[in-house]
Amino acid sequence: MNTTPSLAEPLDAASLGREPGQYSVGFQLLETVDSTRAVTAVPLPRKAYPRPIRTYLWYPANPPDGAQAVRFGRYAELADGDIWPTEIIGELREKLKYSRRVLARSLGSERFDALLRQPFEAVESAQALEGPFPLIVIGQGLYYESPVAFAALAEFLAGQGFVVATCPLAGTNSPIVTVDVRGLETQIRDLEFVIAQARQLPYVSGEKLGLFGFDMGGMAGLVLTMRNADVDAFVSVSTGILYPHSSGIPIASPDYDPMALRVPWLHSVPSSWIRQTEQPDNQSLYDLAHNSDRYLLITEGMGHVDYTGYALIKDRPAMAGYWEAAKPGDIDRYASVVRYISNFYKAYLKDDPDSLAYLSKEPAESKPEIKLHLEHRSAASASITYEEFVQAVIAGHAEDAVEKVRALQKTAPDHVLLNEAYLQRIVLSLSGTWGLNEEVLPVLRLRVALFPNSAEALYLLAEGHIKLEDYPAAIDGYNRLLEQELGEFERAAISRLEWLLSQ
CATH class of the missing domain: 1.25.40.10 (Tetratricopeptide repeat domain)
Incomplete structure (x- = not known):
């Protein structure tokens, strides 16, 4: 494999607990529009266009022998296309290329070019297995708007027997997101569209649905879970939903109701976030969500970026305002959290007893740099709606x-x-x-x-x-x-x- 020593090798099966005999992974991009909503981003005279939606799909597949897996560069290329067409936003499309984003700038041209050659796991357009498989939908985060940030997680979950779908995070009438109720509702509507589109596929189960959210995507996933009784399990990581957020969301959403969180919920945050936000007599969502069978996974040594696939890049330089430099143990800590995410979904979307047992154990510190703490509270008897x-x-x-x-x-x-x-x-x-x-x-x-x-x-x-x-x-x-x-x-x-x- 042609990579530089400064980049992580692709995660091997053992690093994420993937057992032999699990699924090969296919990848597909679906491009369409939501005709029920319009965007009007172009300069005057303004014109309405149907809202573009790009659905990224990873799924259990049967790729042909010798098929080549996609490389990071393919995902980066698709990220360029996530920016709305020139007819909608004019010259902004050229200026918002992925190669201008934080990761590329932090690595420099030579190391970024090496990263673009890095192979992943999925084979594009591979034939899907029959299924049906449970669906997991990912909500992206602010400054991590492209699905490339969670491509590694999506591939891994697809290899565990899930269909994983997501779409880029985009604003209501601009590629730039607003962190307010309107921007949140826009992301929720996008995710609802993705769910509906994915469920039209014959290999996607209409019975089991999981949501995953990071950062603002965690806020969107939370509200979507509260208002959609069809959601069966919810995972949120590194997102400001435990205590009131300075932006006012997601609490300001008319659909926000802790008692409406009635499905199993796994929430993971760095320990520093708990210390910064916890106030005396200030109950967290974890305290208030009585109707949810809920887990709180607290990590030591993880930053915001370390919950994304960017944690897999060794020696990633610091970027002021975004992330610290990569640290020893980042990949192992990321892999430990992903194992909990995978077991959580298998427990509650596949009714797997071994995975449920895994969630009942306090995390074992197999390596000194991996320190996790897991809390669990059972759901109370559900109140009447x-x-x-x-x-x-x-x-x-x-x-x-x-x-x-x-x-x-x-x-x-x-x-x-x-x-x-x-x-x-x-x-x-x-x-x-x-x-x-x-x-x-x-x-x-x-x-x-x-x-x-x-x-x-x-x-x-x-x-x-x-x-x-x-x-x-x-x-x-x-x-x-x-x-x-x-x-x-x-x-x-x-x-x-x-x-x-x-x-």
Whole structure:
């Protein structure tokens, strides 16, 4: 193999725990557009174009004998193409080539050229095996927008029997990303598109879906997991989601809800991040995600870059503002984290008992430079969701559902079902629109119990009794409203009482 001594050899099978008999890997690039969204990045006069989406795919394959694996240079070439076409962004396409990015500048031309010749594992356009295989979708990070940063991880996971898909990280109307709710939602929508596109392939399972996120991609993956019940497992590394991030995201997303994280979750960060962000009485997402079977993998000696494939480049020079110089043990530490990621996905996407057992063990320090600490918390009994509550009420099981909501007062006091406005909408929709007056009565009682000083709650409960022709209960309800002298609805209550007493 023609490489310089300063570059890492391709990872051999043993370095990532890959066992003989695992899969060969194929690679394919799918180029299309999302016609439901437009980009308008070109200078005036502005014109709308369908949003370009490039889906990178790695998959278990049966390559022909003697087929050559892709080299790093092929991935770098594709990274150039990730920048939107000239017709959309003009001269920016030429100025944003991969050879201008941080990695190339840090290595210098001679060493970067040597890296471009470095062989990887995948064979481009190789025939896919039949499958179906579980799907894992990767969210890229800020300053690591190109899928090349996680090509090594993607190839490894594909060799373990997964289909891995990703797309470049790009802004809403510019190749440059904005770190705000709009930019986050753009990345989430891109990942949703990738999921839908990958699942059209015959060898991709429609039953098992894992997400992986790094940096901003971890924020996007988290919100996507919270809002998409189809996700089965989530991994996040080196991303600011444990505690509130200075950008305000992902907490500012309307879909952010720790209680909605209901799938197994593995989160890995450097120990320095824990020390910098942990505050007294400040609960982390790891503390709050009660409904998730969650793992926290804390590493020593790893920087942000060391969670990417760039950790595999020996003697990588420092780059101010981006990363420190490569250190002894970087490759071993990276490989140790990848082993946990692989076992996590095999445990929860393939139901592999050996992998689940691997996650139950404290990391062994096989080498002095590898120091990891793994914490685990089992999921609590899942609390009822808004959707489950509504369905239970419609089905006539409101009493049981109400008891589950009452329990939320202790475990999840900010739950939407403890919000009076949400209960009001349920009542008006099910009773007013569909006439489910008997089914909704327990919800009316719950609202009064939770908000005893709400004149509207008392009035509507009495009205609910009238609809069911339970006039004594209605009279009691109106009298209770008048006794509390709540002011609002008093005139209406007096009018209703007069009518009832005249019957």
